[in-house]
Amino acid sequence: MECKQEQNLSGCNCTYEPCQRKGICCECIAYHLKSRQLPACCFPAEAEATYDRSFAHFAKLVQAGKI
Template sequence: MECKREQNLKRCNCTYDPCPKKGICCECLKYHLSMRQLPACCFPPEAERTYDRSFEHFARLVNEGRV
């Protein structure tokens, strides 16, 4: 399967600019899941900017009705 990096970048909300995985969703997801995290695209903008991508943070946001 061919990566659609340019197309993915149009909807990527990751604010960590030096990330080499930006737009390469399969690599991003593999990286974050290996660290018990979710990628930026799972979070609303204000939560993404905290760089807390943990499962626990995501669960708190779900409980608060913010995701």
């Protein structure tokens, strides 16, 4: 399957500038899951900006109705 990196970038809200996985979703998801995290696209902008991409942070946001 061909990567649609340019198309994926339009929905990527990652603010970590030196990230080499931007728009390469399969690599991004694998990287974050290996680190027991979720990628930026799972979080609203204000939560993503904290760089706390933990499962616990995601769960708190869900419980607060922010996701």
